[in-house]
Amino acid sequence: MKLQTSFLGILCLALFMSLLSCKGDEGLAGPIGPAGPIGPQGETGVNPAENCLQCHSNSQLITAKMFQWEHSGHATGGHYDRNATSCAICHTSQGFLERIATGAATTAEAIKDPLPQNCYTCHKIHQQYSQEDWALTQSEPVTLWEGGQTVDLGKANLCISCHQSRVVSPALPDPATGGTVNITSSRYGPHHGPQGVMLPGLNGYEVAGPEPYVNSAHTALLANNTKNACIVCHMGTAQATSSGGHTFRVISEEGNINTAACVECHPVAADLNTLVDAKQAEIEALLAQLKTKLVDRGLLNATSDLAIVPQDFEGHEAGALYNYKFIQEDNSRGVHNFKYAKALLLNSIAALQ
Ligand code: HEC
Ligand code: HEC
Ligand code: HEC
Ligand code: HEC
Ligand code: HEC
Ligand code: HEC
Structure with a gap:
């Protein structure tokens, strides 16, 4: 009787130990669940890269205008160093755009890194990322x-x-x-x-x-x-x-x-x-x-x-x-x-x- 009891005891203990220490390998991942609902439409509804290509294509449109502009008095005149508040409104690109936005007759401060009149001065470049951006400022x-x-x-x-x-x-x-x-x-x-x-x-x-x-x-x-x-x-x-x-x-x-x-x-x-x-x-x-x-x-x-x-x-x-x-x-x-x-x-x- 004594022997039987201890045998059972050992058996139980061994069973218990094996449960504790011998966890089996993880099974394979289950199947992928159903797709979630479609997200809200993006702002333009168009692939932005396609928008860029309306202008940044190999049509050479920008290159042609750029080449002409480089020979203009706007590009070569050199007076965009007139960047003080009362001069920058006409002599710098940034000062002009500031004036158009504020309606003031001077800029708030002298313009840092002044630029002459260029594509961005006259056209609404990169506002809509579409042909509309050729509109005049x-x-x-x-x-x-x-x-x-x-x-x-x-x-x-x-x-x-x-x-x-x-x-x-x-x-x-x-x-x-x-x-x-x-x-x-x-x-x-x-x-x-x-x-x-x-x-x-x-x-x-x-x-x-x-x-x-x-x-x-x-x-x-x-x-x-x-x-x-x-x-x-x-x-x-x-x-x-x-x-x-x-x-x-x-x-x-x-x-x-x-x-x-x-x-x-x-x-x-x-x-x-x-x-x-x-x-x-x-x-x-x-x-x-x-x-x-x-x-x-x-x-x-x-x-x-x-x-x-x-x-x-x-x-x-x-x-x-x-x-x-x-x-x-x-x-x-x-x-x-x-x-x-x-x-x-x-x-x-x-x-x-
Ligand atoms: C309406 C036409 C137009 C569209 C649309 C357009 N661009 Fe431009 N982009 C221009 C012009 C004009 C310039 C100025 C050209 C220059 O200075 O060489 C320019 C300049 C750039 C430059 C050079 C910036 C710099 O100051 O040196 C980058 C980069 C650029 N565009 C990226 C993009 C990307 C990205 C998109 C689309 C998300 C885009 N553009 C859409 C007309 C356009
Ligand atoms: C929309 C029509 C029109 C256009 C475009 C035009 N002109 Fe004229 N221009 C006239 C008329 C009309 C006269 C008067 C002719 C006369 O009195 O016999 C004139 C007269 C002139 C005169 C004489 C001075 C004067 O005003 O009477 C000059 C110089 C002149 N034009 C130069 C030019 C040049 C250079 C261009 C192009 C860069 C040009 N015009 C474009 C219509 C035009
Ligand atoms: C009838 C055609 C005609 C019209 C319209 C006209 N211009 Fe002119 N413009 C000329 C001619 C021709 C000259 C003389 C260019 C020369 O002698 O080198 C000239 C000279 C100029 C000059 C000096 C250029 C230089 O190289 O010294 C500027 C700046 C100018 N015009 C701006 C304008 C502005 C801004 C307007 C609109 C308000 C305008 N023009 C309207 C024909 C015109
Ligand atoms: C943001 C102000 C601004 C706008 C907008 C602008 N110009 Fe000018 N323009 C100038 C200034 C400033 C100069 C002198 C540039 C320099 O000497 O650095 C100039 C120079 C010129 C010259 C050369 C003059 C010369 O003596 O060689 C011509 C021609 C001219 N502009 C015509 C135009 C025409 C046409 C438009 C409209 C399509 C225009 N400009 C729009 C400010 C402007
Ligand atoms: C209302 C716009 C405007 C303002 C403000 C302005 N300029 Fe100009 N400036 C011009 C234009 C346009 C020209 C080019 C005219 C041309 O070439 O026929 C010019 C040309 C010049 C030139 C070249 C003259 C030449 O004979 O080549 C100088 C220098 C100059 N400006 C200095 C200044 C200074 C300094 C200030 C500020 C105290 C100032 N400008 C404010 C529009 C302006
Ligand atoms: C001083 C102002 C001025 C500057 C600087 C300028 N543009 Fe323009 N641009 C105009 C004006 C004004 C028109 C409209 C001309 C017309 O209707 O004949 C125009 C027309 C155009 C067009 C035709 C637009 C259309 O509706 O088809 C393109 C493209 C263009 N510009 C590109 C450029 C690029 C690129 C640059 C820089 C290299 C530039 N522009 C710089 C004033 C400017």
Whole structure:
């Protein structure tokens, strides 16, 4: 009996021990469960890579525009170092985009790592990742800083956001009443890019004189939102990288007019060349005459072409200085608005007799 009991005891113990220590190998994994519900649709619903390929393909579209742009004054002018708060709004890409967003006339701070006007300045690149991104960053009508008129030149509203006069200080008097202007800045005038004001024929100092203030045919035909003004002449069919398209040039560095931009209205290229030469020569001669008058009166430094300041200018003297700078800085030497430029020059010369 004793033996049987201990045998059973050992058997139980062995069984117990084997249960504890001899766990068998793990079985195979069960079958994969059923798929879960489909997740919510992504934001665009399109494979983002396909979106990228709309532009980043081997069509060479970007490369072509890039190549033209590299030869433009925007890329080569070099003045994007003007990154202070009041200059960066036109001279740097980042400053312009900040201004368009805030509506302020200056940037909050000087722009770090400034860039010149480039694809991102003018197009809404990488906002939607679709063709929509070629849309222009600024297409609203522009209320001019100097003069306060609202101008709508269609796609060229982008251009004239920057190519407009700066506010002149102190203000010019009303040409009808005159008055003295104490000028303290040698750079008195509309600054370097008043083309967007010249084309519509605005804000010159319209002193009374022999010549009526009328505009060239270009004003009525081109300074509107259907013809897109600047775009027609400055972005005509690209002539490789010398003019047209994204070079923004009308006349190549070699002096050839991009006649493709003008052919719609000036069908004979040779005639157009003669016309441009003749009209530009006429404006240059009048500018030289007005300069002599300003220099003779001790108002303008003949060498630096800057105003002699500080001094009190009579109203028509300040106006004549302003007109001189306006037409000179417009840089088209009369092509933009020949009749208006000519009238401002002739009447200013007459006012200084
Ligand atoms: C509307 C056309 C367009 C679409 C769509 C587009 N891009 Fe671009 N992308 C551009 C342009 C224009 C540039 C500037 C070209 C340059 O500076 O070389 C650019 C530049 C870039 C650059 C260089 C950035 C830099 O500053 O050096 C990268 C990277 C890029 N894109 C990636 C993408 C990706 C990824 C997608 C899709 C998710 C995409 N792009 C969709 C037009 C587009
Ligand atoms: C309203 C926009 C605007 C603002 C603000 C502005 N500029 Fe300009 N600036 C232009 C444009 C447009 C041109 C190019 C005009 C052209 O080539 O016909 C230019 C050209 C220049 C040039 C080159 C002139 C030349 O003869 O080559 C200098 C220098 C310059 N700006 C300095 C400044 C400084 C300094 C400030 C700030 C105090 C400033 N600009 C603010 C629009 C602006
Ligand atoms: C100073 C402003 C400006 C800059 C800088 C600029 N563009 Fe443009 N771009 C325009 C304007 C304005 C148009 C419209 C021209 C027209 O309608 O004839 C345009 C048109 C285009 C088009 C045709 C769009 C369409 O709807 O088919 C493409 C593509 C383009 N630009 C690419 C570029 C690229 C790439 C760059 C940079 C290398 C660039 N642009 C830089 C102003 C600019
Ligand atoms: C963000 C402001 C800005 C916009 C937008 C802009 N420009 Fe300019 N543009 C300038 C400045 C500033 C310069 C002078 C660049 C420099 O010298 O560094 C310039 C230079 C130029 C030049 C060369 C001038 C020269 O003396 O060689 C031409 C032509 C021109 N712009 C035409 C246009 C046209 C056309 C548009 C519209 C499609 C346009 N710009 C849009 C600011 C702008
Ligand atoms: C009728 C065609 C025409 C229109 C419209 C036009 N331009 Fe011009 N622009 C010219 C010609 C031609 C020149 C002279 C180029 C030269 O002599 O090198 C010129 C010169 C310029 C210059 C100086 C370029 C340089 O190389 O010195 C700038 C900047 C300019 N235009 C900007 C504009 C802007 C901004 C607009 C729109 C408000 C505009 N233009 C509208 C034809 C035009
Ligand atoms: C939408 C039509 C149109 C376009 C585009 C156009 N012009 Fe004109 N242009 C005219 C008309 C109309 C006249 C007035 C002709 C006359 O009085 O005999 C004129 C006159 C001129 C004059 C003489 C001065 C003046 O204003 O009376 C010049 C210079 C000139 N154009 C140059 C150009 C150049 C350069 C281009 C192209 C870059 C161009 N035009 C594009 C319609 C146009």
